[in-house]
Amino acid sequence: MTTLTGYIDGIGLLGPGLADWPAARAVLAGEAPYQYATTQLPAPAALPPAERRRCGPIVKLSLAIGYEAAGAAGLDVSTLPTVFSASGGDGGNCHEICQMLASDDRQISPTRFHNSVHNAAAGYWSIAARAMAPSSVLCAYDASFGAGLLEALAQVTVDNTTTLLIAADTTYPEPLRKTRPIPDEFGIALALSPAASGRTLARIRGSKVEAEPDQLPNPALEQLRQSVPAARGLPLLRAVARRESARLVLDYLDATRLAVEVTPCA
């Protein structure tokens, strides 16, 4: 099977009890205890005021982790291609639309409608970052992290470009929550380059495999991994945090998984 190679130059992370990548790195490396706390989404300062008011949680989460990863990698966001992968869109917005469409007053607002597209986060990102570079916007349900990683590595390999992977998931309110129980907002962003640099944290080599996915030793984090698609990438980040050479298996589509060889660089 073909192997795709990329270099992680920056990481962004935000989730319950994990305020950013430095905090998550310490937890994943075993240097700090994991304590659950509801995800706090920062206001997206990079957006113009009108867009800042209109955007939903998936946009705030995606922008927060995207800027963190790009900043750590020292990248100019205005020229950076992006891969957005999310298992769903703005859940609250979707609920409001469906509720209105089932009522006598079906006049949904223009903002609700444009926020309903799966590429809302990518659209707001391009406005915030003034980025005219392309954006690939993906969904693969529970396999969304793996799909995003494959797409990003293919861009790095084939287009010989640095790219920014933003994998993020947000919650649905009831009644959709029962049918799609994502417990909290969580996202991982990776700045991936075709060659090593002074900022490179690790080299990764990905390929498809049929094997059992790696689990996380911490039960609460393992629970997170299993319940949020974007968190399926946590075993990779754990290896980076622990600065260890590892061959691990990430969850992807049913029996098809991604084998990732991680080699620390810095």
Add this chain to the structure above:
Amino acid sequence: MKPLFLSHFTATSCIGRGLFQTLQALRQRKSGLTHCDFDTVDLDTYIGVVPGLDAVPMRAGMQAYDCRNNRLLQVALEQDGFADAVQAAIAKHGRDRVGIFLGTSTSGILQTELAYRERDSVTGDLPASFNYRTTHSTFSAADFARAYFGLTGPAVVISSACSSSAKVFASARRMIEAGVIDAALVGGVDTLCLTTLYGFNSLQLTSTQPCRPFDANRTGISIGEAAALALLERVPSSLDADAVLLTGIGESSDAYHMSSPHPEGLGAQIAMQQALTTAGLTSGQIDYINLHGTATPSNDASEGKAVVAVFGSDTPCSSTKGATGHTLGAAGGMEAVICALALQHGFMPGGLNTTQVDPTLPLNYLLENRDQRIQRVLSNSFGFGGTNCSIILCRAN
């Protein structure tokens, strides 16, 4: 870029099930748009409906995926021997070497809209029959195709609004060129739902008449539904003269506004220029442009300016949305198939419904079909969020 071969393709929309009917409608300049009578929708607008979708039984074992979007996808897969072609590709390359890249904007959201009408009056719960993963989820169409063919390779849905099923060609190309797969099932499927009908209406973007792209008096879109599919493979050593190749792709973002295009079509210009560059072509070598041409005043103005900036005013062009309606996430795939038919059958489809071309947009906009052998065409697809994609298709000879 290394060209890719569209070894098989098919499309189903309001102008026909499969290639024969689609070609016939294009040749006869037949529009499939009718006044909106969809579900309980009370809007004064025109739509492009694929008849009979309510009565389509899902294939054995696929009932969990039952929703309008997957029913249309199944219908499309079973036209023109397309499913057989995919099976042959699987036999040749292996189950894990054929990828799936499908575009959709709203997936099976209609299923959720209907389920919200049947919420439990006490608990508020959705009906027990509602299945989020297999219907509502944006991934549902690719998941369906994966199960339908028993594929184990990469499978993904690209969902960037109305550029979705043009962008699938870019992702599939990268995955083939990287060597991860040998063939890709690409395309798009989007079906009518209340979210898009009332949503575009809220933006005052739906027309009360059949849409008139690039008309001086255009007043908005007509929403349609379609599924269009292609099998992409590496170019074999020998090809029929009328084989269709994908030779260029350009992608960009507007970085301008969530629901309005850049007024000068800057992002569109970048996408078209990049498509030409990756194909190694100059603008003068393109024989026909299939415009995105949604028929909203601002979209067509923006695209018109962008086309003039890249191509000048001579290249024959048209939008086929007067025939099919704007099929949203399926538009890129639908129009790629229309371009492939135009290349194989030697004609350029004139735009329907348009009577007076906008004099402020100096384009060679075709109002009649033109029978002429053409070699290279470019197709534009742009969407909400400022996402742009242009692809170039060529005859092998």
